[in-house]
Amino acid sequence: MNTIAQKILSTGITLAGGVIGSRLVAGGWKLATGHDAPDDAADETLPLVEALSFAFISAGVAALIKVAGQRGAGTAIRKASEKTARRGANEV
Template sequence: MNTILHNLLATGIKIGGGIVGTKLVSGGWKLATGHSAPKDATDETLPIVEALAFAFVSAGIGALLKVAGQRGAGKAIGKIEAKTGRNIDNEV
């Protein structure tokens, strides 16, 4: 199911999830390390191990949010189609 509506819903879910994910990663990083999340990977005072760890954590959260967004949009479209009894494929 790769409809325009699906893509729009998935994009909206990913944007919202990205905002929440950024807050979660930043808060979790501060809790785990005791200092703020790195803002600039080119900062020479930032240890490379810390920069890489933050990059891996952020990328993992981003990948999870992408999958959740796509699945959430698919479920939403399925519910709409079940409720209306119509296939809304490419109607937007």
């Protein structure tokens, strides 16, 4: 089921997850490396390995959040539809 409500819910979850995910990645990066996460990949003073590592980690977390958001939205919409259908069947 790919309804408008599911798309809206999925987008909201993904946006909120993106903000939380980027903060988690930045915090984890600081814990692991001891310095702030890179904010400009075009900075020539930033070692290429560090820029690529941060990009891969960030992209992986973003992909996980997107999939989880879409699946969560689908599950929530399906459960709400089933609940509404049961309620309607009981009223008839």
